[in-house]
Amino acid sequence: MRKLLLFSAMVVAAGLAPAATAAASVQAGPTAQQLLAKTAGCKQVSNGKYKTDEETGRTIAVCDAGSAVFWKADMDVDCDGQPTARCNKNTDPWFQDGTAYPRSDGKALVADETPYIVVPSISSTWNFEKAGLKGAGSCAVIYNDKVLYTIIGDTGPKNIIGEASYATAKALGINPDPKNGGVDSGVTYICFKNSKVSPIENHGKATSVGESLAAKFVRG
Numbered sequence: 001m002r003k004l005l006l007f008s009a010m011v012v013a014a015g016l017a018p019a020a021t022a023a024a025s026v027q028a029g030p031t032a033q034q035l036l037a038k039t040a041g042c043k044q045v046s047n048g049k050y051k052t053d054e055e056t057g058r059t060i061a062v063c064d065a066g067s068a069v070f071w072k073a074d075m076d077v078d079c080d081g082q083p084t085a086r087c088n089k090n091t092d093p094w095f096q097d098g099t100a101y102p103r104s105d106g107k108a109l110v111a112d113e114t115p116y117i118v119v120p121s122i123s124s125t126w127n128f129e130k131a132g133l134k135g136a137g138s139c140a141v142i143y144n145d146k147v148l149y150t151i152i153g154d155t156g157p158k159n160i161i162g163e164a165s166y167a168t169a170k171a172l173g174i175n176p177d178p179k180n181g182g183v184d185s186g187v188t189y190i191c192f193k194n195s196k197v198s199p200i201e202n203h204g205k206a207t208s209v210g211e212s213l214a215a216k217f218v219r220g
Contacts, residue, residue, distance in 0.1 A: 073162030101135030116153025132193030149210025
């Protein structure tokens with residue numbers, strides 16, 4: 001028995017613990033279905049609704065869900081930020097070389113590197129800051145049963161909602177082309193109140209913060 005106990009201790013010390021022990025320490029975020037279950041109903045907090053594109057009607061509400069707010073919309077591709085081979089004035093006719101919230105070095109975000117979402121600029125329809133959101137805030141974006149943790153990186157038109165960076169679209173399997181990419185529907189955006197990812201451009205940090213907040217959101 002002593003030999004068996006000694007052998008077990010040596011196995012653990014050598015990092016050869018049984019798979020069940022190793023698996024117990026793995027931290028995984030909630031599934032897409034678990035998150036979507038928390039967005040089944042809408043307690044509208046926006047004063048009105050948003051368009052998904054300039055030519056569409058106002059059909060998208062922002063909803064409260066306790067520790068988060070969410071909306072279900074399309075995804076337009078935002079290429080704004082530092083110019084790159086994929087995101088520049090030639091590839092994107094609406095390109096701007098700045099983002100509302102810069103990186104930790106003071107430069108604009110890089111849209112084809114950093115997964116971020118765009119929130120509507122403050123208006124009488126909705127004030128995202130009063131709702132507890134801010135630049136670098138943590139968000140989960142869900143599409144086609146995939147969950148991607150992102151940050152709030154830019155602001156957009158006051159009357160349109162449903163936009164995210166090139167990197168966000170690509171990671172979710174959506175065509176990231178700023179001219180003809182994106183998707184018309186099926187995207188859920190969940191943003192966690194009073195959250196912040198630092199540094200804003202660190203996607204690993206965005207993922208770990210997002211997973212932790214999402215787990216609390218699902219439990220709540």
